[in-house]
Amino acid sequence: MATRVLGIGAMVAVAGATAFALAGVPADLNQGEAQRIMYIHVAAAWLAYLSFGVTAAASVWWLVRRDPRADAVALAGAEVGVLFTAATIWAGMMWGRPVWGTYWQWEDPRLTTTALLLALYVGYLLIRRLTDEPARRATRGAVVGIVAAIDIPIVHFSVVWWRGLHQGPTFMSPDTILNPPAPGQFVAALLLMLGAFSLAWLWLVVNRYQLARLDWEAEESARRGRLPGLAAAVPAPRP
Amino acid sequence: MIGLAAIGDLAFVAAAYAVILGGTGLYALTLARRLRGARHAATTPASDQPRPSDPPTDPRA
Numbered sequence: 334m335a336t337r338v339l340g341i342g343a344m345v346a347v348a349g350a351t352a353f354a355l356a357g358v359p360a361d362l363n364q365g366e367a368q369r370i371m372y373i374h375v376a377a378a379w380l381a382y383l384s385f386g387v388t389a390a391a392s393v394w395w396l397v398r399r400d401p402r403a404d405a406v407a408l409a410g411a412e413v414g415v416l417f418t419a420a421t422i423w424a425g426m427m428w429g430r431p432v433w434g435t436y437w438q439w440e441d442p443r444l445t446t447t448a449l450l451l452a453l454y455v456g457y458l459l460i461r462r463l464t465d466e467p468a469r470r471a472t473r474g475a476v477v478g479i480v481a482a483i484d485i486p487i488v489h490f491s492v493v494w495w496r497g498l499h500q501g502p503t504f505m506s507p508d509t510i511l512n513p514p515a516p517g518q519f520v521a522a523l524l525l526m527l528g529a530f531s532l533a534w535l536w537l538v539v540n541r542y543q544l545a546r547l548d549w550e551a552e553e554s555a556r557r558g559r560l561p562g563l564a565a566a567v568p569a570p571r572p
Numbered sequence: 573m574i575g576l577a578a579i580g581d582l583a584f585v586a587a588a589y590a591v592i593l594g595g596t597g598l599y600a601l602t603l604a605r606r607l608r609g610a611r612h613a614a615t616t617p618a619s620d621q622p623r624p625s626d627p628p629t630d631p632r633a
Contacts, residue, residue: 340600351589355582366581370588377592416599420592427588431581533596540603547610 336543340536346529353525358518367431368519372526374424377417378447379527380534382485384414385454387538389482392475404471405545407478409538411457417534418451433498442491443499450488453481467552 354372361368387410394403425444426436439445457477464470492501 347593351593355586355589360578366578366585369582369585373589373592416596420596423591424588427584431584533600537596537600537603540600540607544603544607544610547607547614551610551613 336536336539339532339539343529343532343536346532350522350526350529354522358522361519364432367428369522370424370428372522373530374421374428375523376527376530377420377424380530381414381417381421381450382489384410384417384534384538385450385478385482385485386410388414388454388457388478389485392478395471395475396479399468401467401471401549402546404467404474405542405549406538407471407474408461408545409541411454411474411478412541413534413537415451415454415458416537418447418454422447422451429498438498441497441499442495443488443497446484446488446491450481450484453477453484457481465552467549 350372354369358369360366388407391403391406391410394400395407422444425447430436437444457474460477461470461474464473489502491497492499
């Protein structure tokens with residue numbers, strides 16, 4: 334019931350934030366209508382970071398405690414993170430074409446490290462499919478989930494460490510958060526989109542977590558032979 | 573002409589949004605359907621669940 338309310342709330346919030354971003358704020362003087370893509374691009378990027386941070390923390394939790402809930406959280410974070418990273422890249426490309434004059438530039442450190450981030454977590458999801466044994470799958474996934482997280486700060490600080498096409502961070506220090514270098518309406522649209530997408534992110538993660546828990550329990554039940562038909566279908570673990 | 577150009581630019585932006593929101597919505601729908609199926613399987617008694625050795629059933633029967 335609570336997740337249903339959350340889902341409906343997320344849908345309404347995303348619809349409202351989208352309407353405000355597309356029609357409620359004026360176009361930027363220099364970037365024109367393309368500026369509106371920034372609201373969804375930045376929100377998706379921040380939530381992608383959060384997703385992979387959750388995966389890394391849950392991976393450590395799994396390696397320390399061997400708790401199946403940790404593996405479910407890690408999987409949920411990674412899968413939703415892949416979705417939001419893909420959204421980030423797509424929105425960035427659609428913004429880059431009218432403003433930069435190009436969809437993509439491999440020489441740019443932010444773009445390239447973000448593409449690498451996407452590849453790392455797609456790899457994480459693929460590696461999880463290599464074994465049917467839940468504990469082994471969780472351990473392999475946890476190692477990849479922790480190693481891949483090294484790319485998160487590299488992506489974020491790439492615009493500070495190296496020069497490229499991508500602009501520097503808009504909100505970096507407490508001073509710029511309190512006194513943002515953008516008009517109040519633009520900041521409001523960004524924060525509204527971030528709030529709405531956060532609700533959607535939470536709904537997706539909670540539901541993916543619940544699905545992962547049910548899958549784990551079904552696999553464990555089948556392995557213990559509670560369901561004879563399923564037990565025959567699931568291969569025994571390799572020694 | 574300026575108005576038409578702005579409408580075209582806004583349509584480009586709206587298309588960018590539509591792909592993201594549509595993709596996220598599709599993922600959410602798939603997730604909800606899979607979760608409903610998993611919950612149904614978890615609450616169905618083992619004896620009622622089909623086994624791989626079961627013969628296929630005729631949907632017209």
